[in-house]
Amino acid sequence: ALSTCLHITCSRSPPDFCNSSKIVSSGDKDQDDGLDFNEFSKYLKEHEKKLRLTFKSLDKNNDGRIDYAEVKQSLADLGVNISKEAAEKILRSIDADGTMTVDWNEWKEHFLFNPATNLQEIIHYWKHSTVLDIGDSLTIPDEFTEEEKTTGVWWKQLTAGAMAGAVSRTGTAPLDRMKVFMQVHSSKSNKISLVGGFKQMLKEGGPTSLWRGNGINVLKIAPETAIKFMAYEQYKKLLASDAGKIEIHERFMAGSLAGATAQTAIYPMEVLKTRLTLRKTGQYSGMYDCAKKILKREGVKAFYKGYIPNMLGIIPYAGIDLTVYESLKNFWLSHYAKDTANPGIFVLLGCGTISSTCGQLASYPLALVRTRMQAQASVEGSEQLPMGRLVKKILEKEGFFGLYRGILPNFMKVIPAVSISYVVYEYMRSGLGIQK
Numbered sequence: 001a002l003s004t005c006l007h008i009t010c011s012r013s014p015p016d017f018c019n020s021s022k023i024v025s026s027g028d029k030d031q032d033d034g035l036d037f038n039e040f041s042k043y044l045k046e047h048e049k050k051l052r053l054t055f056k057s058l059d060k061n062n063d064g065r066i067d068y069a070e071v072k073q074s075l076a077d078l079g080v081n082i083s084k085e086a087a088e089k090i091l092r093s094i095d096a097d098g099t100m101t102v103d104w105n106e107w108k109e110h111f112l113f114n115p116a117t118n119l120q121e122i123i124h125y126w127k128h129s130t131v132l133d134i135g136d137s138l139t140i141p142d143e144f145t146e147e148e149k150t151t152g153v154w155w156k157q158l159t160a161g162a163m164a165g166a167v168s169r170t171g172t173a174p175l176d177r178m179k180v181f182m183q184v185h186s187s188k189s190n191k192i193s194l195v196g197g198f199k200q201m202l203k204e205g206g207p208t209s210l211w212r213g214n215g216i217n218v219l220k221i222a223p224e225t226a227i228k229f230m231a232y233e234q235y236k237k238l239l240a241s242d243a244g245k246i247e248i249h250e251r252f253m254a255g256s257l258a259g260a261t262a263q264t265a266i267y268p269m270e271v272l273k274t275r276l277t278l279r280k281t282g283q284y285s286g287m288y289d290c291a292k293k294i295l296k297r298e299g300v301k302a303f304y305k306g307y308i309p310n311m312l313g314i315i316p317y318a319g320i321d322l323t324v325y326e327s328l329k330n331f332w333l334s335h336y337a338k339d340t341a342n343p344g345i346f347v348l349l350g351c352g353t354i355s356s357t358c359g360q361l362a363s364y365p366l367a368l369v370r371t372r373m374q375a376q377a378s379v380e381g382s383e384q385l386p387m388g389r390l391v392k393k394i395l396e397k398e399g400f401f402g403l404y405r406g407i408l409p410n411f412m413k414v415i416p417a418v419s420i421s422y423v424v425y426e427y428m429r430s431g432l433g434i435q436k
Contacts, residue, residue, distance in 0.1 A: 060073060071087045082330060088100070163424060164428060177211070178197050179413075184372055213274070220266050227266070228259060252322055263310060309387050316359070317362065323355075328355065364403070
């Protein structure tokens with residue numbers, strides 16, 4: 001029922017509500033790209049029926065009027081918490097007589113020519129986007145509406161997101177390799193600058209060496225995305241206190257558990273990615289050769305080195321990412337949402353980029369420890385240290401900022417990664433026929 005309300009935040013602005021092409025596609029039963037009188041009449045009757053059901057579901061006390069508290073409660077039931085001011089702003093955009101309540105006639109008049117009929121359809125503006133791939137897949141998965149699940153739109157969106165991630169990671173692979181290189185090899189006694197590091201790589205392996213490890217980094221997107229999505233849906237069912245509704249803390253728990261499940265399943269690929277990224281010319285002929293040599297020399301347990309710091313990193317990353325995104329979203333809705341809930345692409349990309357960057361910043365020390373543990377056996381003269389002793393050694397020898405080696409190339413790749421993934425995602429959406 002909530003779907004009609006966030007499209008709400010809100011007005012009757014033609015771009016959002018009087019979307020004539022969507023009305024035509026909703027009512028055009030004979031697929032002739034037009035509406036005759038009978039089709040239009042039928043569309044109005046069916047749409048009015050849906051609007052009536054939505055109105056009733058929002059009218060919690062059945063008094064025939066919707067007030068700000070009912071709007072606020074209905075959104076909270078969907079896991080979207082807004083302030084009293086934001087709820088009143090939503091109400092004002094529909095309230096024609098200035099009573100700060102909305103009766104059936106006002107509701108019908110406002111939404112009759114808006115093909116949006118449920119709150120989930122509205123919330124799609126503020127989905128925490130799978131579009132943004134900055135190299136880490138630890139974010140809470142996207143929510144999909146029941147309509148998206150039944151019509152198969154969900155898998156198209158996941159496919160578009162995976163393709164966007166593949167192109168984005170390939171485009172920023174040299175910076176990602178530099179990050180890993182600095183995480184493992186840079187220290188107070190062996191300072192590696194950005195320019196110096198690239199010169200070393202080019203001298204050792206030529207231009208193509210800048211993309212070492214990218215193949216498996218792209219390859220792991222598909223299984224990780226699929227496992228995380230399926231696990232997330234199951235965890236939501238287990239954790240939701242009320243069937244069909246999920247609170248923000250339940251979403252965080254389900255998302256974190258889904259991330260941990262996916263990471264556990266594909267973690268050997270993470271180890272292979274680190275080893276292939278750091279390899280010297282001629283050390284491995286490919287992924288299979290690398291896996292075979294690790295198995296022969298170090299055994300099966302080598303494929304789970306750094307597993308504990310990796311799992312611990314999921315909670316601060318996902319938690320801070322989600323919290324910052326929700327805070328920025330609510331701030332925008334409270335202060336700047338005037339005619340529509342749609343904030344525009346720059347605000348959405350900005351919110352997503354800031355929240356993901358904050359998540360990365362909080363979990364970066366754990367990511368560095370994980371990478372060093374994954375690489376230990378391949379670095380000459382390196383001790384095989386457990387997590388606690390490795391952290392202690394880094395702090396003693398390099399100080400606190402030793403835990404942030406490689407942060408510069410990591411941040412440098414954020415904006416190009418976000419830009420590339422968004423452009424590719426939009427192109428894929430168009431190619432797969434996903435409506436905006």
